Amino acid sequence: MRTRMKLAAITLDCPDPLALAEFYQQATGFEPHPKSDADFAGLTREDGLLLGFQRVDDYRAPRWPDQTVPQQAHMCFDVPDLDEAEARLLELGAGKPDHQPHDPTRARVLTDPAGHPFCICLDSPRG
Template sequence: MSAHLNLSHLTIALDAPDAPALATFYATILGWETSRIESQTVWVNVYPAEGTAPFSLGIQQVENYRAPEWPNGDIPQQAHLDFDVASLAESEPLVLAAGATKHPVQPSKNGNFIVYLDPAGHPFCLCQA
């Protein structure tokens, strides 16, 4: 018998130079809410409507933040987010208007996902559902 966590919620945390700004970006593209927590560092939670998902994003402000350099570079990507969407064509203008940029490197051979950078430089993908 293996033991496991009795998990009630999962938070995926991202570092950022400006936590409120990056949280606003993700809340905008996902249609979620934000709540700010002040402590030794600035932390902003980004979460869906209550009961709709067992996870959220946590955006943590860090001094001297350095964006990942994907696909090659001195600062490797440590993680990235994939968002399955009904239509890549309809979703792209939304993420670009919110502040994302389309990455010049697009590794998808068949075009079923597109790589973007969020305003803090984290790679994320829109994936055809």
Template sequence: MIGKLQCVVLDCPDVGALARFYQSLLGGDVNRPDRRWTVDDGFATLHTGDGHVFAFQRVPGHRAPRWPDPAYPQQLHLDLDVEDIDLAQEQVLGLGATLLRTDPAGWRVFADPAGHPFCLLG
């Protein structure tokens, strides 16, 4: 092993809004004091209860991904296990996500408010 994951960083136009979106989805603390990062209007963090850290970096002129269009690449995506996929879909749509695709196998692809795709797996 060369290293371990410190955090996952998502580019976006509004760091606070996207941090709060993922806080509503995953729980945790937005901008919890952490010596590794300085948070400001261009950078925010989310420390989840299970120990994961997400960071949100403001990018002027951010181009949102358009899954699955390779001209607008994903930049990253997350797979999230859920107990009740229908309830989870209702909740993420209420938080501002957009449904992109329902797969015949049962999982669903969404875009977060900044356009990053993520999947719900039941």
């Protein structure tokens, strides 16, 4: 019998956990974790998934696509409308790197306020 694992949490390093949690809370609608503080903040999804943000002294933001400071993690979010999602995320403080390796009608790379790259992908059934 194989042991099945269920993803319970994803945690990102950052300089300001509460600020990054606020960005992702506005972007995703996940609920703030009640025990969030200046050193570790979290958001929870209805199914229990925790998106965490931990303070790191001397944090260095990833340099995407350059790997002098590697991205170390990469998240993708499905969205129903790429243009609408991109505009809203940029308004919330996301950045948009010049390098866009995907078909822009299917996916786009953005960076969160702490520099982590993430993709927004046109929501479609996965095969």
